[in-house]
Amino acid sequence: MERVKGVRDFLPKDMILRESIFSTLKRVFESFGFDPLETPAIETWELLSAKGGLGEEAVKDIFRLRDKAGRELGLRFDLTVPLARVVASNPQLPKPFKRYQISRVWRYEEIRKGRYREFWQADIDTIGVRSMRADAEILAVVVKCLEELGFDDFYIKLNNRKVLDGLTEDLSIARRSRFAVFRAIDKLEKLGAERVKEELEKLIEKQAVEGVFKFITLKGSNEEMLARAEQMLRSEVGKQGVRELEELLSIAGIYGIEGRLRIDFSLARGLDYYTGPIFEAVIGGAERLGSVAGGGRYDKLVEIYGGPPTPATGISFGVERLAELLRERVELRATKTKLFVASATEEVRQDVLRLAQKLRKDGLAVETDLMGRKLRKQLEYADSAGIPYVVIVGREELGRGVVRLRDMRKRVEKEVEVERIPLSID
């Protein structure tokens, strides 16, 4: 029978890679004081579609459902909206509340290559902090995570929704068009300047389009970019956005990550809920994939869901893209089993089970034959399953306290003392 369209099974080879990504991210998240949180897969339609939340383009992509009783529901689109709901309904949580969540989200998009309707995200968010210290810490976590995953060539694009707000204010762009303008700008890299201009011209005056383009295509060092923006922007909100970026860069300097940050005024992010700094991490040489992490500050979202005014900032790692990149860079393992303990003859089967139990106590991942197979078939199984070592237990050898240890990759065999098995494999 068939799977549902657009969702996947993850066989061990894929899942072992994903779990190694999760465990690296978790270790770094926890080292910065983020704790785990989990929320339900299903949320009410009311929550998911709330105004000022995901925004109309994202709301179209929600995996919308009706339950048996006819209630309107949806599978969560991201991990940020559920977090904002949790924070709104748990005012007792000490602030800052720093949580991570590594879990699945669902999007009912057109099915095409590389797009799935169910996938993982790994999010960290800091709730309750107005200061740029929180945003700088988020970026320090991102840098550490990508380094620990083995990437060296990467950078984080940085902008501020307040800067873009200021720009639209200066250009007298109507407030109701603002989010549509941001979404159009956000597609610059994907669609190119001409098509984005066409899209913008449907929304705003031609002169305003020119003004937007002049600003978002600014190039230079972070200092130069901020100096130019400060000159160009007239509205207070835009100037405040510039000051926030300056403060963020200054704290990033203490973390030693300022070299990873690149101000890019064309970064806009697609969702409505951002209100301050926004960021996207990109792997050098893999720009075609888009960003591997993206996020920003969303100071209004908790309030939208009924909580008190609560500043918040965070980022989401795209686990699918990280997995795609790492699949080419690391050796994939089909199994976490290290060792197969094989019986050379029927009479040693009990000894094999006992030896396997002993090796498990030593911390090894060990399999034994469950199918009554002959030695040759046991070796074939270990080989096809990708188990790197086989211990062959024979009666005569066992009498001398030794076994044969076979390295399945190098295809070499040697005799080792039973006690020395754990020391003899890598």
Place this chain on the structure above:
Amino acid sequence: MERVKGVRDFLPKDMILRESIFSTLKRVFESFGFDPLETPAIETWELLSAKGGLGEEAVKDIFRLRDKAGRELGLRFDLTVPLARVVASNPQLPKPFKRYQISRVWRYEEIRKGRYREFWQADIDTIGVRSMRADAEILAVVVKCLEELGFDDFYIKLNNRKVLDGLTEDLSIARRSRFAVFRAIDKLEKLGAERVKEELEKLIEKQAVEGVFKFITLKGSNEEMLARAEQMLRSEVGKQGVRELEELLSIAGIYGIEGRLRIDFSLARGLDYYTGPIFEAVIGGAERLGSVAGGGRYDKLVEIYGGPPTPATGISFGVERLAELLRERVELRATKTKLFVASATEEVRQDVLRLAQKLRKDGLAVETDLMGRKLRKQLEYADSAGIPYVVIVGREELGRGVVRLRDMRKRVEKEVEVERIPLSID
């Protein structure tokens, strides 16, 4: 805004406990050679409701949905049906295929205390093995898991669907009533003998009810029970069931777990798909909670979903019940953060960030102040967040290469050298 009814948020305190359960289970599962697999949350209605699968009573509880396009879907009810689908559609997987899956399932049950519509299961299954070696290994894993979780007083009830099949054959119970009879028997502990008898009398002859009760209430040692069953059962399938249990007990002996196993002919399990040995693990003194793990052999399920005839056996841990029991037995932690590095004055804030980064490199989970709070407020936060240690950085002390280390639980403070911080906390 509200959550969907019957589902929960897991705040860090709950989630840290759950993750410690997951990591113990994973470690043991992997030590026996089980590898991770993940399947989608959503399956087709056709798959979930297939005849010979979950069975009509369970099908009623499926969280049934329609997507935007009107397709009939459901959230997965268990992790076994999706596994059988994966195995049916991936004939290339080497056999035995041993996988674990720790993930969520959904049941659209009446909302009442202790019942949730979304919860975790942790499953191991061995696919492709007809021999009782696979079932015995599953039980060895269960024993090891419960020991590692800190339980000492527990046992595993053991029966065989073939034994119950033989019993119904001997009593000339119609095949179409068989699953309903099993489900009625399965409620013996919950509803008591009288109510189960009433339920059975609606399904089968009074004389057959007596025959069923005489058999399922047999008591004695495992050897006595099997000897009595061998005498009483006349049909071939029943006798085969007894032989399987004998073989299973004998292999369990090699693993040294036979003392944990109790033959109990009233164990029936609720789902239709079982075909051989069935098992349920119970914690002594917590029988009121029901079993903490349950499963059995299901040799027909892969075929039902379109695969070749494929023997299979496995068990599912009920994470909710394990969490409920452990909540009373272990000290709950509100955070995994070990250490808060506090600034005594404004001028040391940069030093604080640098020291925190250094301690993270040493493997510690460390937080710093993000809110520009005074020292007293920083200490209050660390206390309310449940962080066990605070390092207080002061300018004068830092000049001497020391900091003050405060144990928040014992409420004592001492001066330690910066280099010795990691060694000074437990």
